[in-house]
Structures are given as C-alpha cells and as structure tokens.
Amino acid sequence: MPQRPAHRRPRTGRRTPRTARRRRGRDRRRATASRHRSKRVRDRESVPARMRPDVPLAPAPHLLFHPMDRGIRDTRRFRRARKYKRGRFVTMLTREAWSPVGSRGLDATTRGRPRLLGAAVVAASCVAIAMLGMPLVSLPDVIAALVGARGIALAVGFASASAMAYVHARHRRARTHLAAVLAGQTEILDRITRGAPLDAILSALVEMVERHAEGMLCSVLLLEGNVLRYGAAPSLPATYREATHAIVIGPTVGSCGTAAYRRARVIVTDIAQDPLWKDFRDIALRHGLRACWSTPILGSDRACLGTLAMYYHEPRPPDPNDLELIETAAHLAGVAIERHRNEKALAASRVLLEQESHVAQALVQAGQVMLAARTTPVVLAELARLTTELLGCDCADTVARVDDEDSYVTRSADGYADHEWESLQRLRMPPAMVKRLLDTLAQRPLIDVRTQDVPDADAKAMLDAYGITTSLYVALRRDEEPIGFLSAAYRGRDERFSEQQRRIAVGIAQLASMALANAHLVEEARRASQLKTEFVSTMSHELRTPLSVIIGYSDMLVDDSASPEQAAILAKIRTASVELLEMIEMTLNVNRLEAGHDVPHFERLSMRAVFDQLAEEFSALPRQEGVVLRWEPAPVAIRSDRRKLRIVLKNLVGNALKFTSRGSVVVRCAVRDEMCAVTVEDTGVGIAPEQLPVIFDMFRQGDSSDNRTYGGIGLGLYIVRRLLSQLGGEVTVTSNPGHGSTFTITVPLAPPEELRASA
Template sequence: MPYNNSSNSLFHTPLVGHAVVDADGCISRVNHAFTRFTRYSAQQLEGAQLQALLHPDDSLPVRGATARLRYLSSDGQLCWGDTCTLSVEAADNSSDNFILQVRDQTSDHMEQQVQKGRARVLELLYNDDSLPEICETIVRFIETLGEGMRCSILTLDAERGTLHKAAAPSLPDFYSEAIEGMHIGEGVGSCGTAAFRRERVVIADILNHPYWERARRLVSRTPMRACWSEPIIAGDGSLLGSFAIYYDTPREPQPDELDLIASAASLTAIAITYKRSQQVLHDLNRAKDEFISIAAHELRTPLSAIMGYSELFAEEGTDLHSQQMFAREISANGESMSRLIDDLLDLSLIQVGRRLNMVKQKTLLMPLLEKVIGYFSRSAPLHDLKLCSGQDLPEEISCDAGRIIQVLENILSNAIKYSPDGGPVTLEVERSADSVSFCVTDQGIGMSETEVRRVFDKFFRADASNTAPGGLGIGLCIVRDIVEGHGGEIYLKSRQKEGTRVTFSLPI
C-alpha cells in the first residue's frame, strides 16, 4: 500500500528503525535499521505480526507517546528500544495504519543494568558478605539480562594453575563437579583457554569445536551448546579466573553481549580483589597481634632471668664462684635480648623497603665457621653438631662477617630448636666455580609444602601452636635479606617428619 512522501522519507533514516503496521497488527514494510535492531530480514518481518516481536508483558504506547519496550530478536534475545507510534494516512485516506519508530537502546539499557549491578556488589562488599555469596549474586544478576543465559565464575588457584567453581547456579551439578580443578591451557574448553591466553574465547558451537573435544561426551549430556568465556583480570594485571556465558543453542554473540561479559568479568575482579585484600589485611592484623604478644614474651623471658640473677648476685654472703656464674647468666640473657632487639631493628628497615646495613671486607672463612660451631656446641650440648668442609674452600671471602654469623646462627638455631635432643645437625660448606655454599641439614619435625612456601614471610612460624618453640617468625625474612644483599641466593627444602635442609650461597 503506498504512503505519502513524508511517511516514505522516514524510512531513509539510518539510525532509527521504522515499520509500517496495519490495523490488524501486521507489518507491511520495514527499513534497514529495523532489521538490524531485530536481527530479522525484511522478508521475515513483512507479513509478520508485530505482537510476536514484543515481550508478552509489554504493550505499545498511545499515539505520539514514547516508551521503552522489550523486543525478541531472531536469536531469542531481548533488545530494548525507545518506541513511538505515529499515525499515518495511506493514499486511500485510511488512518488505522501507523508507523512504529524504534531507537535501539540495548547497549544503554545494559550499561544502566551493569551500573545497578556494580552498586549492588559494592553494597554486598560493604556489608562484608562472603565471596561465594557475592559471586552468586553477580551470576544471577547477569543471567537476568539475557533470555536462556547460564553463567559461571571460576577462580584460579595460581600456584597449581587450576580453576575452581565460585558460582554456577544454573549449570548442571554433575558438569560443575566434573570440571572442578581443571588445569588452564591451550584448547582446554572455553574457560581454560581464555584463562591461559588471558583473552576472550568465543565458541558458538561447542559440540563441533576442537577445544571441547576432551569434554564433548560430558557436555553432550547437558543442554549447553555455546560458551563464551572472558578472563577475570585484576587491576594489577594478575589473573583471577574466568567468567563464562553459556547458551542452549549454538550462537554467536552480539556486540552488546560482548560488552556485557566484559563488564561481568570486571565486576567479578573488583569483588575478588577486594575480598582477598580484606583477607590479607585480616591476616596481617592477626599476625601483628600475635607478633606483639610473642615479642613481649620473648623479651620478658631473658629480662626476668636478668632480674632474678641480679637479685641473687646482690645477696649478702654470695660466694665468688656463684657471683661469676650469675654474671655469666646475666651476660648470656643480655646478649639474647640484644639479638632480639637487633632483629626488630633489622625488620623495621626491611618493612620500609631499605636494605640492611652491611660492610663487606675480606674475612677468614674457617675461623668464622669455627666461632659459630663453637657457640652452639656449648649452648646446645645435647645435639650432635657437625661441620663438614670441602677441601678446596677459599681462605677468605668478601662479606660482612657479623651479618653472615647472624645468618648461620639463625639457621642453626632453627635446626636445633625443631630437632629432638641428640638429633644430628650438620653444616656443610663447599666451593663451586664462583661461590661458596653453606648447607644446614637436620632430621627434625620438618614442614609441609604450604609451610615451605611461606617460610620466608614476615611473622610466619612453621609451628604456631602453644607448644611450639619460641621465636618471632622474622629470622628467615632477615636472613634472606642479608644473603641477597651479599649477591647470594637462599632456598629451603623440607618434608614433614624427615627434616629440613637450608642452603645459601655467597659469591667469592
């Protein structure tokens, strides 16, 4: 049916969709912008009922008014459009027909919803909800923005390179259980590949894509047929996991859907980063409180001994031999307090990012070793302490002798502290091409893999129980700084109930 010139001119507007609708609600003509908006062809639209395109809960506004309506696109997804109906007269003067004018607002609507989602997540963070609760809220919220959408959040165990479920309420349980702990890597589904590459991976048909070959039998038992995955990356660039959107039919994403999954991953990164930072702060505060308590105890012990022996020393009638013994005990406990205070001062420098003060000079190696071994032979007579030195050791090394003695005393003290009485403790010293290595081995209680990974952290003690040997948990942190300050390296190996081996090297 022909229309007047003013009506025809509307169809040449490139950014606004137009459709002519007759009195029966049948579409008779559309422009290109309308087909792009609905993702139907003109042939599919012309002759179709307009109501079939609208969401069942939406209705057209009165003539001349504008309302934001939901439309169902050809792939079953919702599109949002600001809609206006305009009266139009045909050439035969009939006036029951009208022109539907639609401005695509899908991206704008999605952005508004994402902003609401961000506000909701910030509210949950403020209320101190748990990370699993927040992740599930994000997933369920994103799922409301698309028809038939299923979402999941997998978080990364960076040490093992594995992904673990944080939230996937709409995925089949057996599927989530089967992929739990999968390693990231090239060709490991959508999520494993996206995390490995640190870039988005879109797979429109997972049953026929090589990345899903190993999981094809598993996924064929689910209704899911498309999967798009976005890596979750923190502000500092570290990988946190992956966010995935699944559909039950094979399909490619639209630009606004790609924006949505990127926003979802960004929102999830905010939540994960905040909660992990919060946990780190909590752990640091707890460690600080424990440190203060332990430091007070460690200082009080030698101080109490000094005060006690001082009183005995001052008593009338105390013989010379006893006074000499009391004086030695006072001196030994004073040295213990001095070492503890020195450690605290060293730690304060490390805390602010400064290197410890070191003055390197030529130092005779064997006298240094014999001094350390002699001290522990006297202070720990119940342990079998041995020094094993290679035949070609250099006579001198360039080092801060006091600092290297501090390193050896700390490592040997730990070996003795965590070994049973009579247990062997060995210090082996050998020369390589351009360095000297020092290795302390014991057969004590040893450490777990988790403890070994944290052993050089400030305030960490391998056995933090009430019955654990004393210590502030700062010695090995200081030791590492001293060794690295000399241009050397240090590492530790240990197995529970088998003992520990600490090795450090110094350049010649």
C-alpha cells in the first residue's frame, strides 16, 4: 500500500471554513451544470425526431460523427482518458451510452451509429499524438512519413476529419433549414391570429414552401362542394391555372382531384406515365410540369377543405424532408381555411340574426297596429303607412275591389303628393287590367318587377306617370279569397328589393289579410246588431202603444164601480200589462245604450226629492203582504242625470221587492268620501256566491232554470251597471243566501270633467 507523503497532513473529519466554502461552491456548480444539461436534453427531446439536428435527415452509413457529441468536444475527456486502457477508451467512444458515476458523462448521441465512428476518432487521435512527438524537420522526412505507416495514419485521420466537417456542415444546414421553416410557420400563424385575409395567408404559405424547396412550384386549392378552385398558386402559369380551375374531384382526376376524393396523399413521380393524369397530361407537359405530389387539407372534423400540391419540372420522388414540408404546410393551410370559414359562418350567422331580429320587430310592430284596427278603412290606411315605414321604400298603396262596382280602386296610399292621391282616388281599374297580376300572385307570394320589364302597356304607362321604377306586389286576401293587392315602390331608383324587405312585405300582407278578415267580421256584427236594434225598437214601440191602451181601459173600468170580482180581474190585467211595459222599456233602454244614443244630461238635483218621487210611484204598485218598503233620504244635493238615476234606483228597489216575500226593503242615502252612496237592503232569498260575478251580465239571473219562481229577462242589473258607468259611479253587492242582499251604488257629487265633456 503506498505511503502518504510526509508533507501532507492526515485528513480528519473536521472541515475548515475554507474547505466548506469550496465544497458548497462545487455543489452549486454541479447543480447548475445538471440543470443546464437537463434543459438541453428536454429541448432536444421536445423536437420530433425527424426534425432534430442530432439525428441525420437521411440515415446513411458514411455519417461517422455528430457535432453534438459532447464526448468528443469536451477536451477534459481526453485528459482524463489516460486513466483508462486503450480498449476501455475505445469502448467508451463506441458503445451506446456511458455515464460514470459522479461525472457529467457522455450523451447518448451516437446511439445506433456505426462503430466505425469510434475507430476513426481513435485513429485520428493516435496520429495527432504521434505527430506531436515526431521531429519532422525536412521535406524528405515528411514524404517518408507520408509513405510509411505514419502516412497511412495521417490519411485516416484526414479522412475522418473531412467526414466530420462534411457532416457538421450538413447538420448546420439542416438546423438553418429547420429554423427558417419554424420562422415561416410562426409568420403564417401570426397572420392567422391577426385575422389577415385568406388569400394573403395562402399566398404567404405558398411562398414559404417554395423558398424551402428549390425548383418546386406550390399551389393551394379550395374544395367547394365537390369542385376544386384555386386559392393560391402564384408560380404556376396563368394558362395552366385557367385550364385546371374548377375541376370536379374524382378517383382519376390528377393528383389534387384524386387526393381530395380519396382524402389521402397522392404521389405522382412522372406525370407523363401516371394514369391519374390522363385527362390533364397534355396541358401539364405543355407547361413543363413532370411531377406532382398532392396531400389533402383536412379540418378538425377530418373533412376535406382542399389540397396542397408540389410541382417539379423533372420526374422525381419525394424525400422525407419533402413529405414533412408538405404535411406541415397542409396543416397550416387547414388551420387558416377552417378559421376563415368559421369566421365567415359566424359573420353570416350574425348578419342573419340581425336580419331575423329586424324582421321580427317589424312584424311585431305591424301586428300591433293591424290587430288594433277594427274597420276596413283604418286597416288599409295603416297598411300603406306601415309598408312605407318598415320597407324603407318611397311610396305604397293598396288596391281593392269595390263590392258594388265591377272595378278595383286605390283604397289608401302613402308617399304620394296631394294631387297624385286625388288622381289615384279617381282611377278605376277594370278586372281585366289586374287579372294577370292577381293570377300570378295566386301562384307566387310576391312579384318584384322593374317598370321597364312590365309587359302590359297600360300598366307601364300608369307607373311611368307616377315616376315608379321598381314595384313590389303582394296579394291581400279575405278568407283565402284575393280582394286586391299591396304595392310598394321606388321612385327614381333602379334597384330591387332585398330578401329581408321581401319577407317583411309578405308578413305585413298576411297580417293585413287577418286584420281585414277581423274588420269584416266586426262590420258584419255591427250591421247585424244595428238591424237587431232597429227591429227591437220598432217592435217595442208597436207593443207599447196597445199596452198603453190596455192599461188605460183597465183603469177606466175600475173607476166605473166594478164588482169586487171584476176589480180583481182588472187588477191582474193591469199588473201584467205594467210588467210587460217595463220589459219593453228595459229593452228600449238597452237599445239606446248599445246604439250610443242615450247620452247623460247633468243637472242639480236633491236626493230627498228623488226619494219622494220614487216612494210615490212604488206606493201605487202592488206588493206582497207583509213586506215593508222604507225610505231613509238624506239632505244631499248632487249634479247628475235625474232620469238615469231614477231608472237605476227603480230597478234595484223593484228587484228587492220581487225577491222579498216577507220582511222589509230599506233604501238609505249618505255621503262617503265626496260620493253619494245609496244602499238598497232587503231580507229576501239572497244570491248564491257563484252567481254574484254574473248577475250584472245581460240576460243573466240568479236562477236561470225553466221552472224558476221569479220572472224577468235579466236586463235590470245590466242596465244599472251601464247607466252608472255613464254617471261616473259603480255598483257593488253583498248577499247572504236565505237572509237577503244589499246593493250599494255610489255616484260623484259632481261629474268628472271628461263626463261633462262627453255629455
């Protein structure tokens, strides 16, 4: 065992501060070097193997050395190599991986390379060492060295160095090419991100591909349906692009058409021999194109968006670099095309949504106006105004058939001058003039025509007279029967109506047709009601005259000292006649209310005087025995209609007496919150709760059965409510079945201003 030199002190477990600092510094340096080494390894592994500079682009046995091999670059390895035998040193250089413990070791960059690399490096190193110790002082010595064994060693070393320089230059070019490709990709992606136009992006992509492949012509074709159209091909001849533009894809349609059809890469190394080019061979050869490689451009959903092709002027197959470049370019083109189409679809959907919103708002506005109109003239007038407003046209008019005339007339118009509107009103169009237009509208929803294209000479002359250049016609129908048409027009502008305007016009016409049908129904109902009112009024007057005669003669017979039996008969006759007369009066009151002829007449009156008059009238009328009618007036003066107020109170008191068989009926008057309140309280049969909401409707009673005990036609309470609405008052009721009911009416002490104005 070798002895430790005497001048060295033995190592102890205690460390000096200087030693500790050195160890900490060494540990930090090792940790930093390890981090850097790990980062370099990760960076190389993150790049695909076919794009890494430490892997040859085209594997070949003559590549003996790689410049990234740190086992050769690190000179310290040569200094430390003296510790190993030659065989171990050779094994270190030639085996796939060597990483001694405690050192950085060699990267596994020679993995899979021929072992001749290690032998060549060892030979070159031995020659260099030998040359360093060899005294070559003259030219003959040099020649002798070159001729002898040392010359062979020098030749081997020189060859190895030349091979290393060649590989190093090649990989440097590969790294430069990779950096340029990545820079081009970054530029294309930046253009896509910034939203550049698609043609500009595709042109930049084609130029980038052509820069990295010498002698190559690139093109990008876009697939629309099953047709390929040029998206970018700046280097291809214009005549060739025109001849191959808009081709239909298929199984044997050149390289691009076939690639799009198969959705797979198509490699044609010689256009002159390949059967896929039989239809385009002549045009391709005429322009000097001999090879074409095409790959489909696929979207994220694997749908074919187009093709990317590479043309060459000589027959040749692609190498791995070419295939990688075309795949990368196709991927970038797919990203650009898909983004462009998505943005285009989004913009189109946004425009469509705005149009739909505008159409919906226009139709809602038209529907509100049309459905609010109740008469045909109002519907037609609003229709012309809305058409001009919502379509943004210059003028609009409606033409409809006159029922009592065999002609069509302009019923409403908007956008015309006063003298033009007067001439339109005087215009009468015979059915033959509009028959062709209506027949066409029966088959189509609308007609959009320029005046210069109108075949009818008379119609064309009429349009020219009003300065109309473009017209839009939509049919107006009532119960599916055409009754006329709606016309919208431009004056002095030679332009067509847009699709949005067409949809609005059709919607307006449909709403107008419904409004016209509703107006027709309302008008028919009003005419029927008018006829009914006139008939009832006539019959009521005719019935009231003989009833008055009957009542008068009955009173005369009673006055002539009739016998008790005769007096009883005459009393029954008079009672029935009075009841019938009251029903006739109610019917006449309802007719006057419905016709709007019975307007109120306000005057100052005393409620005590009204109560006294009513008490005198009811005292003369027969009532059931045991029923007491009591009046409790108050000193209240109001401004109201005396006749209407008397009818209201008379109907309420009459109903109370009719439905009360015993007990009392009390009529009270009081002032409540600037209102005159009159209550009619009885102890009669009362009203069921479910009947309270309907007793104020016309012809409704609490008991509507055929065998009801009490008579009447159900008009009294309806008249009460209608008259009180004219006086500005209201009526309420509370009832307890079997115990009686209480009706309360309230009328203002002075009528409101709007009621006085209407009166």
